[in-house]
Amino acid sequence: MSVNMSYSENVRLALQSIVSNKLRTFLTALIIAIGIMALIGVLTSIDAIQSSLTNSFSSMGSNSFTIRNRGINVQIGGSGNRPKAFPAITYANAQAFKENYDFGATVSLNVNVTWGATVKYMENKTNPNIGVLGADENYLQTTGYKLSDGRNFTSQDIDNANPVVIIGQEVKTKLFKNNKKPVGEYITIGGVRFTIVGVLESKGSSAGFGSDKTCIIPISRGRMLMGGANPSFVITVMTNDPYKMDAAEGEAIATLRKVRSLNAKQSNDFEILKSDAVAQMLMQNLTYVTLGAIVIAFITLVGASIGLMNIMLVSVTERTREIGIRKAIGATPSVIRKQFLIEAIVICLLGGIAGVLLGITIGNLLALALGADFIIPWRWMFLGISVCIGVGMLSGYYPASKASKLDPVESLRYE
Known part of the structure; x- marks a missing residue:
């Protein structure tokens, strides 16, 4: 089995597992989405407000x-x-x-x-x-x-x-x-x-x-x-x-x-x-709000990553026989580890994408309510996706490592 085929197969198996456990996957992804939504939403609104302030104060003579x-x-x-x-x-x-x-x-x-x-x-x-x-x-x-x-x-x-x-x-x-x-x-x-x-x-x-x-x-x-x-x-x-x-x-x-x-x-x-003294003061205050939003989102994502790790450990336990069968037909520990790691990342990405879309929507609605312009925060979108991949890797590594170390004979006997 080639490296490319193993990744493709792992992604397919991860999606199958997600589909077969819809409620569990939904709840986990929802927690991820809430954390990302809080982060992207606040950062998007702050970016829009800062852009509006910059334009306003520029027109008022900030230069x-x-x-x-x-x-x-x-x-x-x-x-x-x-x-x-x-x-x-x-x-x-x-x-x-x-x-x-x-x-x-x-x-x-x-x-x-x-x-x-x-x-x-x-x-x-x-x-x-x-x-x-x-x-x-x-x-x-x-x-x-x-x-x-x-x-x-x-x-x-x-x-x-x-x-x-x-x-x-x-x-x-x-x-x-x-x-x-x-x-x-x-x-x-x-x-x-x-x-x-x-x-x-x-x-x-x-x-x-x-x-x-x-x-x-x-x-x-x-x-x-x-x-x-x-x-x-x-x-x-x-x-x-x-x-x-x-x-x-x-x-x-x-x-x-x-x-x-x-x-x-x-x-x-x-x-x-x-x-530009007033503009600088407002920008400084918005910086504090940004830091606060990042802290809140970080706490939410820590909770989400713990929940995801727990769910992945449960998934490893439930699929012990499946792991034993895969090892018996030649799957290496590396392939098993990739399977569960990719599954954790896919769940995080599903929640992350939803969180990014919700965050952009809510952030811009808040910004528009405050008189700012609509923006598409590309850097925060990439940040959100990167954070999701990082959370998935951190949360999924231990369960994936545990799954890869299971003994195939003992796994086949597991009921």
């Missing part, structure tokens, strides 16, 4: 950082020094940075015009809590804002300080009833008339503020509305490659220090804020 003026540095002690107020980042500073920063990144500028504007459209008006932001044509891209209707600013809008505006969803809902399209309509902000050219998608608000309560106007128009005020402008840099963030930050620091004429002994009078 970006913000440069702004440093706050007041309060010095505590008896030196008598007054708190140090760092100079604002002027429009000239911000514009010079944008023109001189050469890192293959997208740079946007913005400035807060006011947080307490009242916006009017005909007889409708908002509460005096609308934020007005002056921004350039790159602002939406670097911050991840998307338009539900209309267009972004053009370079002509910025150069000519055109009286155009992009409004948030809450402003739209408050001013325009009956689903009227706001694009092309005129509104007044602080008594100044603007033409609506775009509407932002809803992003929600935090602490009462957010894009839903925002009106974005060209930065040049915002400077005109602020008159003689000396605000500090904010610079946002978005890199194309997240792995180059550190290099991009270093280049940004060097560029702005040069723009602001700081010498080597002077510390930075500005600060850089990364926008």
Whole structure:
């Protein structure tokens, strides 16, 4: 009997044994399936959520950082020094940075015009809590804002300080009833008339503020509305490659220090804020959940492997005469060992395949319920099948070894 024939024969005999013991096989495979389902299900849902988070935070600027003026540095002690107020980042500073920063990144500028504007459209008006932001044509891209209707600013809008505006969803809902399209309509902000050219998608608000309560106007128009005020402008840099963030930050620091004429002994009078801190925290928490799922699945699979080993030992006892007959007609201990080992692996694979399919289904249903996308976790599928083969080999080795060592004469006498 060739090696190939022995494997084929062993698989056939394993399937025959499985068919003849349907209930026992089903219960064993079910335990395996539950363990694999728990593992694959949680890992699939976590992968889908991580993918969704990555996409979400990428669109929100996780590949970006913000440069702004440093706050007041309060010095505590008896030196008598007054708190140090760092100079604002002027429009000239911000514009010079944008023109001189050469890192293959997208740079946007913005400035807060006011947080307490009242916006009017005909007889409708908002509460005096609308934020007005002056921004350039790159602002939406670097911050991840998307338009539900209309267009972004053009370079002509910025150069000519055109009286155009992009409004948030809450402003739209408050001013325009009956689903009227706001694009092309005129509104007044602080008594100044603007033409609506775009509407932002809803992003929600935090602490009462957010894009839903925002009106974005060209930065040049915002400077005109602020008159003689000396605000500090904010610079946002978005890199194309997240792995180059550190290099991009270093280049940004060097560029702005040069723009602001700081010498080597002077510390930075500005600060850089990364926008991926929340994403990193969420990813870390998901890592803990992943570890917990692996531990739970491992415990379940240990129980399943013990149950499978017990069933295989019972199978060896029940088939003692069959083993004796096979040995009597020339089957070697190696062939007998392979037969029972393959039978254990086949049972594990049946349960594993069912567990993988159930796990992918349940994991994606959970992910979809949480707003994530559907994914096919190929690596977890291969992991699940590999684990099943490993469990089958570990659980089946001792019973298979015991079967291969049975004495053929004693086995034939067994009743």
